[in-house]
Amino acid sequence: MTPKERAQKAAAAMWGRDNASKWAGMELAEVDEGTATLTLQVADHHCNGHGICHGGVTFMLADSAFAFACNSRNQSTVAQHNVISFIAPAQSGDLLTARATEQSLTGRSGIYDVTVTNQTGQKIAEFRGFSRAVKGPVFDET
Numbered sequence: 001m002t003p004k005e006r007a008q009k010a011a012a013a014m015w016g017r018d019n020a021s022k023w024a025g026m027e028l029a030e031v032d033e034g035t036a037t038l039t040l041q042v043a044d045h046h047c048n049g050h051g052i053c054h055g056g057v058t059f060m061l062a063d064s065a066f067a068f069a070c071n072s073r074n075q076s077t078v079a080q081h082n083v084i085s086f087i088a089p090a091q092s093g094d095l096l097t098a099r100a101t102e103q104s105l106t107g108r109s110g111i112y113d114v115t116v117t118n119q120t121g122q123k124i125a126e127f128r129g130f131s132r133a134v135k136g137p138v139f140d141e142t
Helices: 003-017 019-024 055-070
Strands: 026-032 035-041 077-086 095-106 109-117 123-133
Touching (some): 003 019, 003 026, 019 055, 055 095, 055 109, 055 123, 095 123
Antiparallel strands (some): 026 035, 077 123, 095 109, 109 123
16 A cells, blocks of 8 residues: 555545534545645634634644644544644635645654645644654554
């Protein structure tokens, strides 16, 4: 199995169990070893009292992209620590794209950067996720 095929199988297994990302309206656009891209069309129900996309929704999108990237090698991996910087507000109707890229993987610990942009390419947020591998695979390869 190639690394991309492994990443795609891990993503399919995770997506099948990921009720939260689907509930929020996310779509898995692309995955490869150490990378993942998810999208979200911002709807009115994603917006806060200021009429902009709730920061928790933006965080959730970035966190989901991070999850698919750090599980792409079929090693069950969870978040250890995450931080986000909000750069610009997203609006209802915006199409957000979260692109996660592995920066470092040493032993059981990884570092991933996720950039969230809108449909014009404007940066909405920058997220850094720190991962920790736990026991077991995402899917059975035997």
